[in-house]
Amino acid sequence: MDVRECARWTRARLGRCGPALDLLTARFDRHTYAPHAHAEYTVGVTVGGLEAIAYRGGRIVSGPGSIVVLEPGEMHTGGPAAPEGYAYRALYAAPELLTDGTRGAALPHFREPVLDDPSLAAALCAAHTDLAHCPDPLEAESRLPWLLAALAHRHSTARSADDAVPGAGRVARAVRDRLADELNAPPSLAALAADLGLSRYQLLRAFRTTMGIPPYAWLAQYRVTRARALLESGLRPAEVAGLVGFADQAHLTRWFRRVLGVTPAAYRNSVQNRG
Secondary structure (H helix, E strand, O other): OOOOOEEEEEEEEOOOOOOEEEEEEEEEOOOOEEEEOOOOEEEEEEEEEOEEEEEOOEEEEEOOOOEEEEOOOOOEEEEEOOOOOEEEEEEEEOOHHHHOOEOOOOOOOOOOOEEOOHHHHHHHHHHHHHHHHOOOHHHHHHHHHHHHHHHHHHHOOOOEOOOOOOOHHHHHHHHHHHHHHOOOOOOOHHHHHHHOOOOHHHHHHHHHHHHOOOHHHHHHHHHHHHHHHHHHOOOOHHHHHHHOOOOOHHHHHHHHHHHHOOOHHHHHHHHHHHO
């Protein structure tokens, strides 16, 4: 296989039993897409080389760090604009994901398809990379709708809805308690928001404002705390991962190292050695 001509699709689910969202990781030297359109918004970040896209009767070029937004139903192509080809990460978002947190029923319109927003590009790329590696439903639902709302707020014609969420602390605590009670199969944020009479964007806003982190990160840290106790009791990391709701041992290890700086196995061994 030519590793410089490759594309890999991953399907993430926005919450348990929620809608799917496709992620594409691609690197092409020669490939040029035929004219086509998508029913979703195509949101991509160019990570290498240059890509030329025929769009709205013209030609646009994106380079490393550029965000490209192609609207639903718009015909376009895509191909290399430099000898080294191009590489990008893309996600395909249902239109309603960009209207959450905006006013009115109109879909967000992006006058400029190529955007310069380094912080948002980095956040989109990081979320794409993490979710393509481990498409955890709660993580996908916590990160992607929030970033897509930020994209619409910053760069489209849509007007932002009021960010204030009455009783944000109460909302955040209710969500926290549900996640803690159901850590092995957490409810979707959309379902939790509906129970509280809120939109998913409002729920995310309330949780982030109160807790300082998104719901998936809070739950991952809570799972790590539970995992520590099980490791201290002598259970192996592979056993512990499933008991606290991580997808597998690698998922447990990724978060254990983020929170505690060591692997679960190293932590277990050090605790046993002290005993």
